[in-house]
Amino acid sequence: MTQDNLDDAPVQAERFSQTRTAQSQALLEDYTEMIDDLIRAHGEARITDIARLMGVTHPTATKAVARLKREGLAVSRPYRGVFLTELGSGMAERVRGRHRLVVDLLLAVGVPPEAAENDAEGIEHYVSDATLTAFAAFLTRQP
Amino acid sequence: MTQDNLDDAPVQAERFSQTRTAQSQALLEDYTEMIDDLIRAHGEARITDIARLMGVTHPTATKAVARLKREGLAVSRPYRGVFLTELGSGMAERVRGRHRLVVDLLLAVGVPPEAAENDAEGIEHYVSDATLTAFAAFLTRQP
DNA sequence: ACAGAAATGTAGCCTCGGCTACATATCGGT
């Protein structure tokens, strides 16, 4: 920030506001991507598997899935697996692409693989389209 | 993720767990940095200014400051400004450095300045020391 | 077929971080 944080306030505030919005989306994105992973691997996504992979207890996973359903990203019937809607599949695909692109960029600038994977899991949710485009362009220049 | 998400579970889970921890720290970091900015500019940080710059209402800022105090990062007396402890100042300094480094790296790989500033506000909280080191090294190579 | 194991559902608790509404204190201009 510069010295005149008085005039800067609206800009600053909008920045933080956007970040908060992204944060509220992050969980949805991770669950969606993971459910898609599980379906690809096993044909379905069970609550227990989702919970174990996310590192949470199963009621927490159940609640998250409830939110996914509420937001039209997933469907499920009691005691059966969780599946993605068209909307959810679309999100999973975009999220996966973004995840890979972030990891690739981190590797390209010299971040150790372990750290790249770890950090990407958080970073990916805060990367705008403009930034993604720039990442892709950079990777094309520097393969 | 690879096909065997069964063996991968502990690794995955730990990744998400770390990300959740970082997320819970993010707010503290942003408030601390902003309070430090305000003190540098005006000698003190008023709740109203903090709230306006963060884009939240003043009771929200008050609650956040209460948490900062609880965690030993800030001190304040009723109807007076907020100040940082040694711990808080240290955090502010580290957070500011990290913020700048992230912005600089984004710019260096070709991200438009506006997007770089916006995205950095989120990204900065999920960048490990290993990654920061790599960023610094990259910037030294590619000035 | 059935009993025990495993998976899933559900209730209810907690903290955090938003908010509005209202109470109180401080500040500034006359």
Add this chain to the structure above:
DNA sequence: ACCGATATGTAGCCGAGGCTACATTTCTGT
């Protein structure tokens, strides 16, 4: 010195996302 404007405090609501404890359903091996 006052009084209105402004700043700050506080109460209480909400949803998200953790958790534990317990109920119920489904699966599985004999």
